[in-house]
Amino acid sequence: MERRILVTGALGQIGTELLRALSLKYGSDKIIATDIKDTEKLSNIGIKFLKLDVLNLEELENIIKNYKINEVYHLAAILSASGEKNPKLCWDINVNGLLNVLELSIKYNYRIFSPSSIAVFGSDVGGLAFQNSPLNPSTVYGITKVTGELMAEYYHRSHGVDIRGLRYPGLISWEVMPGGGTTDYAVEIFHEALASKKYTCFVKKETRLPMMYMKDAIRATLELMDAPEEKLTIRGGYNLPSLSFTAEELYRKIKEEIPEFECEFEPDNRQDYADSWPDEIDGTLSENDWGFKLEYDLDLMCREMINSLKNS
Ligand SMILES: NC(=O)c1ccc[n+]([C@@H]2O[C@H](COP(=O)([O-])OP(=O)(O)OC[C@H]3O[C@@H](n4cnc5c(N)ncnc54)[C@H](O)[C@@H]3O)[C@@H](O)[C@H]2O)c1
Numbered sequence: 001m002e003r004r005i006l007v008t009g010a011l012g013q014i015g016t017e018l019l020r021a022l023s024l025k026y027g028s029d030k031i032i033a034t035d036i037k038d039t040e041k042l043s044n045i046g047i048k049f050l051k052l053d054v055l056n057l058e059e060l061e062n063i064i065k066n067y068k069i070n071e072v073y074h075l076a077a078i079l080s081a082s083g084e085k086n087p088k089l090c091w092d093i094n095v096n097g098l099l100n101v102l103e104l105s106i107k108y109n110y111r112i113f114s115p116s117s118i119a120v121f122g123s124d125v126g127g128l129a130f131q132n133s134p135l136n137p138s139t140v141y142g143i144t145k146v147t148g149e150l151m152a153e154y155y156h157r158s159h160g161v162d163i164r165g166l167r168y169p170g171l172i173s174w175e176v177m178p179g180g181g182t183t184d185y186a187v188e189i190f191h192e193a194l195a196s197k198k199y200t201c202f203v204k205k206e207t208r209l210p211m212m213y214m215k216d217a218i219r220a221t222l223e224l225m226d227a228p229e230e231k232l233t234i235r236g237g238y239n240l241p242s243l244s245f246t247a248e249e250l251y252r253k254i255k256e257e258i259p260e261f262e263c264e265f266e267p268d269n270r271q272d273y274a275d276s277w278p279d280e281i282d283g284t285l286s287e288n289d290w291g292f293k294l295e296y297d298l299d300l301m302c303r304e305m306i307n308s309l310k311n312s
Helices: 013-026 041-045 057-066 080-085 087-108 140-159 182-195 214-226 247-257 270-275 284-290 298-311
Strands: 005-008 031-035 048-051 071-074 111-113 166-168 170-172 198-201 208-213 243-246 262-265
Touching: 005 013, 013 031, 013 041, 013 071, 013 214, 041 048, 057 087, 071 087, 080 087, 080 140, 080 182, 080 270, 087 111, 087 140, 111 214, 166 214, 170 182, 170 214, 182 198, 182 208, 182 247, 182 270, 182 298, 198 247, 208 214, 208 298, 214 284, 243 247, 243 298, 247 262, 247 298
Parallel strands: 005 031, 005 071, 031 048, 071 111, 170 208, 198 262
Antiparallel strands: 208 243
16 A cells, blocks of 8 residues: 555654654655644655644645545644643643544544553552553543543544554653653753753652653554554554663663763652653553564663764
């Protein structure tokens, strides 16, 4: 099948790297990148960019119709820390934006990738979250992600929509700064380790969260979208095998490479969101259903982050 791909929220932390991977795999002329923000950068690499607010159903439909889209990577969202500041906007974009994409898929019959998050879990889960652990999030962001998972399962069951999702952990990448999430410290720390050799981390040093290097997350996304339909037992969001380290362990690992780097820990309100999430994720179902395996451990990720930032 020739892919004609639409990416929403394409200028964010994940979109920027997913666009590159999709254009390498399918060709940049097969991709329409959209975002509520504007950019002129993508035309340099041959990707067509259109400004699109996912809440604008008419414009979304025009793009899907005009470009005969058959696959949508729906990344437009408000993340956890930003969502707590504006819960209504978070609900509107994360839930109603997804509903627009789902509704139109009944008419235009395209496949959908829709990310979920480890924020679907709440503090009743304890340290290790299994695929079927209870979903009682305490953040509005987590509530929108649980709703998105349930809607994905519903549209698949009731309308046969081929939608697939992953519960991404905190994603670590060097190219684009993250967009207002609770795990942003795990990216900021690398930038500051190189730039100012000092960082004040906004969670406690013993805070342990599930994390993943962006290259593994992008590969997981492409592998899930390539998996045969009959192998998939989950449509809302698969748990992914993830790394698990404390903020202090990350600091110590970076310090091995940059000995003069100093980090202090001054928790703010984001500590509460981090405390409500699990420390570790059991991703056995992703391994069993569609064969996903992590490639980057903490050492490899830190070395690649530091080298990439040095050379950027
Ligand atoms: N980055 C992570 O660590 C992480 C972890 C778990 C889940 N996720 C999920 O992955 C997806 C992408 O996350 P990201 O990290 O790239 O986020 P991001 O904040 O970096 O990017 C989101 C993009 O969506 C755009 N956007 C916001 N409102 C929009 C609207 N109304 N219409 C169109 N575009 C709009 C923003 O301009 C931004 O470029 C989200 O669903 C997020 O919940 C991300």
